[in-house]
Amino acid sequence: MSLHLNAQLTDLARLEYSFIPKSRSEDQYTRLRAIINYPIELKPKCYLVAGLEYNRVILNLEDDYSFDTSKLDKIHVIDLNLGYTFKWNEKWRFALKANPRIASTLTRSITGADFFMNGGVLFIRDRTKEKDIEHPNRLILGLTYNATTGLPFPLPFISYYREINEKWSYNAGIPKANIKYTFNKRNNVQAFIGLDGYLAHLQSPIIISEQKVEHISLSVVIGGLGYEYCFTKHLVAYMYVGNTIMLNNVLRNDNRDEIFKLDDLNAFYLRTGLKFKL
Numbered sequence: 001m002s003l004h005l006n007a008q009l010t011d012l013a014r015l016e017y018s019f020i021p022k023s024r025s026e027d028q029y030t031r032l033r034a035i036i037n038y039p040i041e042l043k044p045k046c047y048l049v050a051g052l053e054y055n056r057v058i059l060n061l062e063d064d065y066s067f068d069t070s071k072l073d074k075i076h077v078i079d080l081n082l083g084y085t086f087k088w089n090e091k092w093r094f095a096l097k098a099n100p101r102i103a104s105t106l107t108r109s110i111t112g113a114d115f116f117m118n119g120g121v122l123f124i125r126d127r128t129k130e131k132d133i134e135h136p137n138r139l140i141l142g143l144t145y146n147a148t149t150g151l152p153f154p155l156p157f158i159s160y161y162r163e164i165n166e167k168w169s170y171n172a173g174i175p176k177a178n179i180k181y182t183f184n185k186r187n188n189v190q191a192f193i194g195l196d197g198y199l200a201h202l203q204s205p206i207i208i209s210e211q212k213v214e215h216i217s218l219s220v221v222i223g224g225l226g227y228e229y230c231f232t233k234h235l236v237a238y239m240y241v242g243n244t245i246m247l248n249n250v251l252r253n254d255n256r257d258e259i260f261k262l263d264d265l266n267a268f269y270l271r272t273g274l275k276f277k278l
Helices: 005-010
Strands: 011-021 028-043 046-060 074-087 093-104 115-126 137-146 155-163 168-173 176-182 187-208 211-230 235-252 258-263 268-277
Touching: 028 074, 046 187, 074 187, 187 235, 211 258, 211 268
Parallel strands: 093 187
Antiparallel strands: 011 028, 011 268, 028 046, 046 074, 074 093, 093 115, 115 137, 137 155, 155 168, 168 176, 176 187, 187 211, 211 235, 235 258, 235 268
């Protein structure tokens, strides 16, 4: 959830459902996601973007555990999206983003431990709408900071999109890379690989082997196939199915050291939804 910069840059609204069942188990991971962003034109080619993103993670832990799993059944991640972008010069656009976040079980009153700060500085060169260009493309370069990674410094962000011809295009980068085939203006399919996950604070800590658990995290690498149906140029329904290539669902202490591993077995993955994009 902390690595969806592409979506935050282009989506005005999105409703989404994700599902990962635990292999050889009755446990399940479900995520409901809603995004709304509103761009405000300050002057020609200069915009302020304000928005809100809400994720509700539902953990159905049906296996037998030595601790009370009811404190983990619902996790809430709420992002305030604040962005500012303007035309830097004839080739480049500058974008600055700040994302104050609440990531918590929210079983009690909100405290400072429930807050995280994310953000980024990006430079965008968009040549997808230029005339007389053989291979339209878009390059995004920048630095992003994410408090939930546990790394106290910014990380590089790179994304490169290129149209090979009228049918084929690809996007190389992180958090997502894909290659897409477009049948017509309404239908396209793609093969993809991407990153996903979250880290949240447990307001009611759990004691496991005399150690206090105060955080839960999920990190996954996912690969599979996707299908998009475009009702219009801006309104799109989509479905992605595949399998996790790497999965790590962990309970952690206050220093984010691993205390108990809930799951590390790769499993089926489904994500579907509806988005209204620029």
